[in-house]
Structure formats: C-alpha cells, structure tokens
Amino acid sequence: MASEAYSPGRKSLTLNLIWLLTAGLFLITVENLWLDRWIRSRIPDFPSLVPEPPGIPWLLTFAAIGIACAVLLVGQILLMRREGVSRNAKIFAAITVLAALSLSVIWFCVTSGLTSPPRFFSFKASHTVTLRWQTSTTAGVGYNIYPVAVSTGKEEKLNDQPLHELTFLDKHVVNGEKYIYYATAVIGKNESPRSLPAHATVPPS
Numbered sequence: 558m559a560s561e562a563y564s565p566g567r568k569s570l571t572l573n574l575i576w577l578l579t580a581g582l583f584l585i586t587v588e589n590l591w592l593d594r595w596i597r598s599r600i601p602d603f604p605s606l607v608p609e610p611p612g613i614p615w616l617l618t619f620a621a622i623g624i625a626c627a628v629l630l631v632g633q634i635l636l637m638r639r640e641g642v643s644r645n646a647k648i649f650a651a652i653t654v655l656a657a658l659s660l661s662v663i664w665f666c667v668t669s670g671l672t673s674p675p676r677f678f679s680f681k682a683s684h685t686v687t688l689r690w691q692t693s694t695t696a697g698v699g700y701n702i703y704p705v706a707v708s709t710g711k712e713e714k715l716n717d718q719p720l721h722e723l724t725f726l727d728k729h730v731v732n733g734e735k736y737i738y739y740a741t742a743v744i745g746k747n748e749s750p751r752s753l754p755a756h757a758t759v760p761p762s
Contacts, residue, residue, distance in 0.1 A: 586660040707735040719743040733761035
C-alpha cells in the first residue's frame, strides 16, 4: 500500500500559523495593557492605541482576537496529532498558545473596565494638569499661575516670567493630590487680583 510522502513544509504550516498568531496577540495585548500606559505616563499627549468599548474599533479588535484564539485552539489540537513535529516544538507551542489565550482574556477584562492590568513591573504615572484661559483685551498683558495644594495649603507661582500663551501644562503635580489654580494678569510691575479658582484632581496612580 502506497503511503503519502512526508513534506516538512506542509507539516510545519500549522506550527508556523501558531507562531504568527501568538506573536500578533502578544503584540496587541502587551501594547494595550502595559506599553500604552507606560508611553502616555511619559508623553501625556501621545495618542492612545487602546480601543474604547463599545465602539467599532473595540468590537473589531475583539472579533479579531476571538477568531485568532479559536484558530489557535484548533491549530494546537491538530499540531498535537501531527507526526514529523518534534515533541519539544509541540510543548513550546502549547505553552505559547496558553499564554496568548490568557493575555486575550486579560485584554477583554481590562479594556471592558472589569479589572486593572496586572503589574509585572511598577511605575508611577506622571500626570499633568493643563490650564487654559481666555485672553485679555489689553495689549501686552501676561499671566501668572498660582496653584494651591489642598492637602497642605502650599502655594507657589508656577512661572518665572509672565506667560503670553493661553495654555499652561503643569508637570509637577503629585499623584492623588487636589489643586486649586488661580491666574492673574500682569502688565509691567502691575498685577491684577486673582481669577476665579479652577479645580483639578490628580489620579492616585
């Protein structure tokens, strides 16, 4: 009886597909769960790549991850029954598939708001407060910004020289602190009374 000849390329197709899908899932989940938060903690204006539910991008990403997980499960079952693939390769593939499936579940829970991402490394997010105000009708006016930390009552002027822009980014806030901001208009050595207070609460982490 004639038997089908063994083809290494054909036999490894399932294994190559598993590597491809697991690599894709690792990239998506690690970026969404940890890398995105790490980048935005250092570059606050960096656009987030994490899709927000229940929007279309989140649904499409969820569908793609679900299909990839289903294909991985079927592929791993077929791989375990394949001859011509080493035992070590099968075991390593199974480990990576389980890791990819676990990360996919964590991705769903985190992006859905059910849980927070696990902390395999710790870092404190560097939060900022952005202040905006309307321009004065007086030509040549500058502005001073005064924050007050609610917990301590500590107050200090943020800027060394009067600001001539209409926005200011406070990068020196403390996590978990509440602040009250005041602005004054400056012309030469004359400074106006303080503006109405603007309140800001910095997230704890």
